[in-house]
Amino acid sequence: MKISDLIEETYSSLTVNKMRSGLTILGIVIGIGSVIAMVSIGQGAQNSIESSIQSIGSNLILVMPGAQKGPGMEISSGRGSAQSLTRDDADAIAKQVGSAKAVAPEISRRYQVVARGTNTNVSVIGTTASYPEVRNVEIDEGSFITDQNVRSLSRAAVLGPTTRDDLFGAGAEAIGQSIRINKVNFTVVGITKAKGGSGFGSQDDMVFVPLSTAQKFLAGGDYVTTISVEAQDQNSMSDVQQQISDLLTQRHHISDAQAADFSILNQTDIAATASSVTGTLTMLLGAIGGISLVVGGIGIMNMMLTTVTERTREIGLRKAIGAKKKDINSQFLAESIMLTFLGGIIGIVFGWLAASAVSKFAGISTSVSPASVLLAFGVSAAIGIVFGYYPARRAAALNPIEALRYE
Amino acid sequence: MIECENITKIYKNGNVETAAVKGVSFKIEDGEFVAIMGPSGSGKSTLMHILGALDSPSSGTYRLDGRDISKFSDDELADIRKKKIGFVFQSFNLLSRATALRNVILPLVYSGVPKPERAEIAGRSLEAAGLPADRWHHLSNQLSGGQIQRVAIARALVNDPSLILADEPTGNLDTKTGEIVLNSFRELNLNRRNTIALITHELAVAEHADRIIHIQDGLIVEDKKIRANALKV
Numbered sequence: 156m157k158i159s160d161l162i163e164e165t166y167s168s169l170t171v172n173k174m175r176s177g178l179t180i181l182g183i184v185i186g187i188g189s190v191i192a193m194v195s196i197g198q199g200a201q202n203s204i205e206s207s208i209q210s211i212g213s214n215l216i217l218v219m220p221g222a223q224k225g226p227g228m229e230i231s232s233g234r235g236s237a238q239s240l241t242r243d244d245a246d247a248i249a250k251q252v253g254s255a256k257a258v259a260p261e262i263s264r265r266y267q268v269v270a271r272g273t274n275t276n277v278s279v280i281g282t283t284a285s286y287p288e289v290r291n292v293e294i295d296e297g298s299f300i301t302d303q304n305v306r307s308l309s310r311a312a313v314l315g316p317t318t319r320d321d322l323f324g325a326g327a328e329a330i331g332q333s334i335r336i337n338k339v340n341f342t343v344v345g346i347t348k349a350k351g352g353s354g355f356g357s358q359d360d361m362v363f364v365p366l367s368t369a370q371k372f373l374a375g376g377d378y379v380t381t382i383s384v385e386a387q388d389q390n391s392m393s394d395v396q397q398q399i400s401d402l403l404t405q406r407h408h409i410s411d412a413q414a415a416d417f418s419i420l421n422q423t424d425i426a427a428t429a430s431s432v433t434g435t436l437t438m439l440l441g442a443i444g445g446i447s448l449v450v451g452g453i454g455i456m457n458m459m460l461t462t463v464t465e466r467t468r469e470i471g472l473r474k475a476i477g478a479k480k481k482d483i484n485s486q487f488l489a490e491s492i493m494l495t496f497l498g499g500i501i502g503i504v505f506g507w508l509a510a511s512a513v514s515k516f517a518g519i520s521t522s523v524s525p526a527s528v529l530l531a532f533g534v535s536a537a538i539g540i541v542f543g544y545y546p547a548r549r550a551a552a553l554n555p556i557e558a559l560r561y562e
Numbered sequence: 563m564i565e566c567e568n569i570t571k572i573y574k575n576g577n578v579e580t581a582a583v584k585g586v587s588f589k590i591e592d593g594e595f596v597a598i599m600g601p602s603g604s605g606k607s608t609l610m611h612i613l614g615a616l617d618s619p620s621s622g623t624y625r626l627d628g629r630d631i632s633k634f635s636d637d638e639l640a641d642i643r644k645k646k647i648g649f650v651f652q653s654f655n656l657l658s659r660a661t662a663l664r665n666v667i668l669p670l671v672y673s674g675v676p677k678p679e680r681a682e683i684a685g686r687s688l689e690a691a692g693l694p695a696d697r698w699h700h701l702s703n704q705l706s707g708g709q710i711q712r713v714a715i716a717r718a719l720v721n722d723p724s725l726i727l728a729d730e731p732t733g734n735l736d737t738k739t740g741e742i743v744l745n746s747f748r749e750l751n752l753n754r755r756n757t758i759a760l761i762t763h764e765l766a767v768a769e770h771a772d773r774i775i776h777i778q779d780g781l782i783v784e785d786k787k788i789r790a791n792a793l794k795v
């Protein structure tokens with residue numbers, strides 16, 4: 156039997172029972188569609204997390220205080236709570252660690268910030284002039300905190316665009332205006348450029364003030380909560396990390412590295428952790444879609460088995476007039492492959508539409524990669540073969556006389 | 563040439579064994595027009611399935627053109643059916659969801675006739691079997707019993723098989739139409755030298771053949787020539 160004959164036969168037998176073929180295809184459409192949509196959500200999440208990790212800086216190393224240990228080391232108030240890092244530590248890193256390009260200590264905490272009767276709760280970061288370089292912050296209007304501001308304990312504040320919008324109205328002129336943080340008056344001297352990103356960790360919803368001012372008037376201590384260090388390049392990162400670690404253990408008189416009162420995070424590690432999390436998420440979502448795909452495949456098998464039973468006499472006749480096993484086998488296999496093929500194509504369109512609907516209406520970023528389309532397509536063809544194989548073989552193995560006598 | 567030696571066919575259904583053919587031996591030469599006659603249940607259809615390489619005998623040897631085909635694989639048998647044999651089944655076995663024409667085209671599809679030629683060949687066959695051209699595109703379940711029978715005959719003849727096995731081909735036809743069909747078998751036998759085995763329970767039908775093999779209860783009770791083979795005269 157020629158391929159063209161096979162296609163013709165397949166087309167005519169699938170159109171005889173349109174309703175049934177349609178419902179069977181629907182099973183595959185849902186399966187393939189949900190795999191595509193789910194994986195696109197996972198990959199979208201992965202992309203947006205990766206880009207937001209990139210946006211916090213490049214070749215960045217974060218030094219944070221360790222857990223505050225109580226006497227006897229029984230009570231721990233959690234990592235990052237200790238006040239063990241100081242401005243002097245930051246200065247020492249800047250001076251003594253060769254490959255550290257820039258160092259920015261910061262002390263951050265959330266405060267209620269008030270301006271002309273409106274107020275908002277934002278993260279207030281006391282830092283130095285090197286912060287913009289280390290953390291990829293750009294200035295839109297005015298200027299950032301200067302070294303002079305830090306030395307003179309000046310009450311200057313730089314607002315993120317979101318904070319500016321919340322306090323003064325969208326796009327309003329804020330430079331020179333006065334805001335109150337924790338009952339202390341500050342004057343706005345600059346606005347940073349929007350970086351995007353939303354939610355709790357938004358880089359745009361922040362207020363920057365001089366480190367010294369924050370320590371004296373807001374926190375009331377000379378500790379810092381994070382020291383951000385920018386390494387020269389990607390290759391020197393682990394070297395810088397090691398040097399910082401050595402320097403701080405020495406400065407803090409720590410003999411046992413396990414008891415260190417600080418911890419060092421490196422951006423590459425953060426990115427790796429995040430992408431392993433989102434990778435797992437993508438797999439999980441893909442697996443959920445995969446289950447419906449298997450269910451769809453079983454639907455195909457069910458329909459094909461029913462068809463073989465219903466068409467037993469036809470199979471017998473075809474064999475009687477000279478059809479070989481191979482002919483019958485390929486006819487039924489072609490039917491199931493055609494079903495999954497159609498289901499696959501429609502499913503890809505459907506999944507793609509679902510993915511764009513999700514990003515449009517739910518605001519979750521999605522990304523349909525060619526790889527996932529190709530994979531879904533391959534999987535649907537494979538399902539056609541796997542689930543069509545048994546019914547087709549059963550049809551091909553029928554004895555023509557018994558098949559002809561079948562009622 | 564067909565050579566049967568002591569052929570039996572025993573159906574087994576669980577513990578019940580039914581002997582449908584109980585040991586028959588005969589030969590049919592190429593170009594013969596033979597009737598196999600017997601009462602209902604005597605084993606005629608069973609024998610036809612064996613002669614047509616659709617079923618294998620329980621014992622005995624069956625040689626078709628000198629080859630013992632009881633040892634052939636399924637696909638080799640399918641090949642023989644495709645190339646040499648045309649069946650008219652007692653129950654016709656048309657594809658009900660296909661048109662009359664499509665039913666006749668089907669054997670051509672399997673024997674690899676190129677697509678553009680198929681409709682014409684099938685049409686000629688339908689014409690020869692006497693189905694009016696305005697019925698060719700009817701679905702076969704929209705045809706009368708007699709029309710179905712003619713489609714079944716057209717399908718059996720379409721590949722120009724050397725052996726035609728027809729199981730009660732005139733059972734559903736009135737005497738006059740039956741006469742036309744039987745005469746067309748005779749013509750095929752004369753003009754194309756096809757071997758024809760006509761299965762019937764009616765003597766009047768059997769008498770159209772040159773030789774009558776009379777079976778009863780799975781055994782041959784009589785095998786006689788009623789006229790000289792037209793080809794050999």
Ligand SMILES: Nc1ncnc2c1ncn2[C@@H]1O[C@H](COP(=O)(O)OP(=O)(O)OP(=O)(O)O)[C@@H](O)[C@H]1O
Nearest residue numbers: 573580581582601602603604605606607608609763
């Ligand atoms: N698959 C089967 N299983 C069991 N017994 C069968 C089977 N097929 C046929 N038989 C039996 O074999 C015997 C011969 O059947 P067969 O169909 O050959 O008869 P027939 O001569 O063609 O009769 P008819 O003229 O009614 O068509 C019958 O008694 C029948 O019951």
Ligand SMILES: [Mg+2]
Nearest residue numbers: 606607652729
């Ligand atoms: Mg019969």
